[in-house]
Amino acid sequence: MIDNDMIVVExxxxxxxxxxxxxxxxxxxxxxxxxxxxxxxxxxxxxxxxFPNAPEQAVTVNGGMVMRSWYDILSMGIGREINDAQLQSSVSQISDIVTQQIDAGIAPERILLVGFSQGGAVAYETGLSYPGNLGGIAAMSTYLPRPIEQISIGNNSVAALSMPILSLHGEHDDVVPLTLGESAVEQLKQKGYQPEWHTFKMAHEVSVESLAVLGRWITQQLSK
Incomplete structure (x- = not known):
């Protein structure tokens, strides 16, 4: 379960x-x-x-060490083998946070999901499967946690094809290879989405340049 000590900055x-x-x-x-x-x-x-906290749980690829993780990663190769039940649990809990914000008076189209690395995978999955169109997804140095064709399973539909999506990735990322980010963007395009794709001369990290692009995107989405 996601910790209650979520950081909130207004x-x-x-x-x-x-x-x-x-x-x-x-x-x-x-x-x-x-x-x-x-x-x-x-x-x-x-x-x-x-800024919610992922639960503390064992991560197989890290020798079974217990750490904050949105889901267990069983193996790392060209793709990722993950614990799908834990992914869906995290998606459900982030969706609950979205719903709480809507109940508090925030319009769905003014709610953005942002995530880095494993958190970006959760942002992708949550934004694409939430039963109501949100303002957009910003996915940083990440991948689709499962093929996009599977995301609609259990839902009446996936997010509207007009939903804004920003994908950022480091060209020298040795944790989540650039090819995984590119694969996510290509899958989204094949589905009919129009993700905005940017790469940066950085590793598995954020940079001042990438944050500037993210900031411009956030401003654009929330100034409509």
Whole structure:
């Protein structure tokens, strides 16, 4: 279960937009709040940032060590072999956070999902399967956790093809190879989505340049 000590950062006393940001494997929700200033968002943007913590559980590829992870990774090759039940549990709990924000008065189209690495995989899966169109998905240094054809299973439909998707990746990523990011973008395109794809001369990380692109994308989506 996702920890209740979710970090919440509000840019205004009354927020009309929500950005739910999932961290990567082995860290926690405190990883990304320091990057907010680098997004250079407009001062008038009233956005609530939510940084949930993944549960602590064993990760097979890391020798069974217990760490924060959205799901177990069983093997790493060209793709990823994962614990699908744990993925779906994380997706369900992030979806609950989305629903809570809607119940609190945030319009679905003003809710963005952002995720890095394993958190980006959860962002992809949640945004594409949530029963209601959200404002967009920003996936950083990540991959689709399972073939996109499988995402609609159990749902009446997947997200509208018009939903904005931003995909960012490092050209020198030795943790999640660039080819996995490219494969995700290609699958999305084949499905009919129009993801915005950017690569950067970096490894498995974020950079000032990539955060600037993310900030411009967030501003664009929340200024409609």
């Amino acid at each position: 840019t205004k006393p009354a927020c009309d937009a929500a950005i739910i940001w999932m961290h990567g494997l082995g860290v926690d929700g405190s990883d990304f709040p320091p990057t907010i200033p680098y997004l250079k968002l407009p001062k008038e943007l009233a956005a609530r940032f939510l």
